[in-house]
Amino acid sequence: MSNLELPILEPDAAPCCPPITSAELSVEDSVRMAAMFKALADPVRLRLFSKIASHPGGEACVCDIQDVGVSQPTVSHHLRKLREAGLLTSERRGTWVYYRVAPSAVAGMAALLDLTR
Template sequence: MSNLISAELPVVDASTAPCCPPVTAASLSEADAERMAAMFKALSDPVRLRLFSRVASHAGGEACVCDIQDVGVSQPTVSHHLKKLREAGLLTSERRGTWVYYRVAPGPLAAMAGLLTATR
């Protein structure tokens, strides 16, 4: 049986992702702006962006931490960055034995893409 790792902040999934209008269509509400800024902030660090990219591009749509941790920083730093990505709702994780497997959360990614889509 697997133990799911829960984030300290609520994780946004596809069913609860905010359906923000593209920035070219309407202005964001304060709540939507805060939520989206947290996601963009999590990706603004180069190490986090590399880790996120490794998970997103990994075969099968998920990656073991053992396969993605070689990003030029120590293992505790990798864990810190992965935690930040989970807290922002960008990654989900599942422990299987001694390893943790990560997946990109589809809802937030779709919301971020939708926000940046031009309507004109």
């Protein structure tokens, strides 16, 4: 995945907020979007998010993405923060947890920053 490509969004992925140039953000929208950007502001979280987004099939087992230079408990902590911010969804399958990028979150972030609208 290049720096300019976003993951393919599911058809029902809808942005939460209008583009930043079209209207002032509501308090609720600004709190929600700030939490997403804050979660991605950490280099380890950004790497984990990128690994999941670029993984074949659009989902990744924690066993496939944990090699980011920190311990396994720290990886779990960062993945939890990304989930809490609404950026990832997860599903337990046996002993492993599989993660996906939440399409509506990415659509919302992209729409918010779309200066062409």
